[in-house]
């Protein structure tokens with residue numbers, strides 16, 4: 001009977017701390033479950049947020065790759081047309097558009113629109129938040 005307590009350095013404080021921990025964890029779980037049951041809209045919101053995040057991620061990635069493509073075209077156009085970093089550009093420039101496939105800008109998968117950077121040195125932008133190069 002004494003064998004167990006000899007092996008354990010502090011049997012009674014350790015034991016009570018553990019049972020308080022289990023009791024606290026159980027209470028937290030019960031409270032969380034009660035809250036979730038009374039507020040189904042929170043659960044729906046969470047599911048929506050998680051699934052929304054999953055669907056938004058790929059469009060963000062392909063938009064960023066579009067922005068890289070747009071910036072690449074600008075850099076190539078600037079080089080071949082002896083532009084400097086502070087020169088400005090516009091997507092209405094048909095000469096610049098020749099550097100893109102089909103002479104048109106790629107399309108943002110989230111329906112955003114692209115606008116040029118403030119000059120050749122700064123990256124083009126998408127109107128959708130977080131669609132940044």
Ligand SMILES: [Zn+2]
Nearest residue numbers: 063108126131
């Ligand atoms: Zn975008």
